[in-house]
Amino acid sequence: MNQEALNKKDRMQIELAVKKIDWELDGRVPRARRRQILNELRSNLTEAAQHVGGEQAVQQLGDLKTLAKSYLEIYRSRFDVRAGAFWAAVAYFAVQLLGFVLFLAFRAGVAAGGSHGASYSFEVWTGFGPFAGKVGAGGNTFEVLIGSPAHILIVALAFAIGSTYRSLFARR
């Protein structure tokens, strides 16, 4: 067995592959477990690279996403931070989009009524949100809430559901 130290290129190829797997597992597999997986992978790749070179060693792993998926099937945690963040962002932008549509509709109403400006609000109570805005003189001022307690509540709910729905609905 060739025990010579790996060259820089081989080491970089190994590290790149390990980082790609890490990226796929990040937020989905508990940190300690992830570290174990990556250490073992690095050890095996180093060993393989000493026989066939870094590039071939990484190729022998096959598709890295498929490999990461296989690890996820075994070690996925019940709490998926990445999915939670994704659904929180989707919820935020959905609220903003709806707020913008309401703003446009309200501005059209104000313009049709011949008013110079008005305030609107769709809130459970004042200041709670999520929808409130103001149409200025001539109906041209743009003002929509971008953050409110309601936004925080909706985003937090989306995060909580998004990060746990897979384990909630997974087949037992």
Added chain:
Amino acid sequence: MPEDGVHDSQLLKGVLSLALMRLLADRESYGYELVTRLHELGLTEIQDGSVYPALGRLERDGHVTSRLVASPSGAARKYYRLSAPGYAALKHIERAWQSLVSALEPILSQPVPAKPKEALP
């Protein structure tokens, strides 16, 4: 090994755990060494990337145990060893495999006809 030296990847996937457990029954091994041992047996289509998670699955199911051993190449090697439940599972799976092979043998040992016969009246 088939004449053309090619194994069906789906068939291999199905028996990978069995092969790994059988190799580990012989001696303690780490991931890359097991890949090499499988390749030496002629199972060269098996990719490293299917062996490593398979070992994780066996460990999760309690069929193997592991320990870290310092390696001259740098990062510590993770050695796997068949556990007592693993031995029992291996024996059970080996029996099931032999039974399956015996059941299929009468059909598969016959040459494949060029054309299927018509249905019996």
